[in-house]
Amino acid sequence: MKPVCLVxxxxxxxxxxxxxxxxxxxxxxxxxxxxxQQGLNKLVADIEADDGLAxxxxxxxxxxxxxxxxxxxxxxxxxxxxxVVFNLGAQIxxxxxxDTSYKAFELGWQMATFALFRLASAVMPLMxxxxxxxxxxxxxxxxxxxxxxxxxxxxxxGGRRLLCQSLNAEFGPKGIHIAHIxxxxxxxxxxxxxxxxxxxxxxxxxxxxxxxxxxMVPDHIADTYFHIAQQHRSTWSHEIDMRSFSDRxxxxx
Numbered sequence: 001m002k003p004v005c006l007v008x009x010x011x012x013x014x015x016x017x018x019x020x021x022x023x024x025x026x027x028x029x030x031x032x033x034x035x036x037q038q039g040l041n042k043l044v045a046d047i048e049a050d051d052g053l054a055x056x057x058x059x060x061x062x063x064x065x066x067x068x069x070x071x072x073x074x075x076x077x078x079x080x081x082x083x084v085v086f087n088l089g090a091q092i093x094x095x096x097x098x099d100t101s102y103k104a105f106e107l108g109w110q111m112a113t114f115a116l117f118r119l120a121s122a123v124m125p126l127m128x129x130x131x132x133x134x135x136x137x138x139x140x141x142x143x144x145x146x147x148x149x150x151x152x153x154x155x156x157x158g159g160r161r162l163l164c165q166s167l168n169a170e171f172g173p174k175g176i177h178i179a180h181i182x183x184x185x186x187x188x189x190x191x192x193x194x195x196x197x198x199x200x201x202x203x204x205x206x207x208x209x210x211x212x213x214x215x216m217v218p219d220h221i222a223d224t225y226f227h228i229a230q231q232h233r234s235t236w237s238h239e240i241d242m243r244s245f246s247d248r249x250x251x252x253x
Contacts, residue, residue: 013189
């Protein structure tokens with residue numbers, strides 16, 4: 001039975017690519033995403049075509065017990081969850097305070113912070129029993145800085161970052177590695193940035209910024225995720241950030 005890399009938020013960008021990277025290294029990639037069964041099937045088929053193991057599930061992370069039940073079923077039917085990749089987005093778009101309803105604000109928190117809390121509550125007892133485990137949490141510039149129109153996103157991602165710090169304080173000394181990974185810039189991801197911009201603008205962005213290494217490439221992001229998961233505990237990374245070669249860091253922008 002192979003160890004499992006469970007990906008929550010497995011689109012065609014970061015999540016699916018990270019899952020494929022772990023599958024190439026001998027993990028069983030369990031890919032979960034909210035919608036698009038056809039896209040999910042393609043991710044699984046691509047991993048299997050590369051002689052890897054993968055299973056896909058549709059999962060709405062804000063549904064009651066959806067995360068908890070999936071963790072339990074994976075452990076029972078597939079194998080021990082050794083690595084979790086929490087890659088769930090929480091961007092609801094730029095909205096003024098007046099245009100941000102209570103429901104919209106809470107939705108960002110449910111996706112960015114509460115879903116991670118629920119996931120940790122489900123997997124930490126299992127990892128503690130085995131004395132090891134890794135939780136890799138994708139984050140965004142909003143975790144470090146609040147901008148106009150980002151009331152929900154910044155509050156939610158800031159909460160995600162501090163939750164990671166609290167999890168590390170409690171579980172790091174017990175052998176569980178939690179890494180908060182800030183992606184400070186645009187990612188060449190068709191399921192997120194591509195859908196936000198539309199096909200024509202996304203193509204133009206790829207042709208301009210992409211050729212100048214101005215977009216973060218999921219394959220290279222996946223290399224970093226895998227590296228973090230393999231770190232010796234004497235040199236664990238708990239918080240890192242990544243950005244493209246031609247982007248200015250958030251603190252200088």
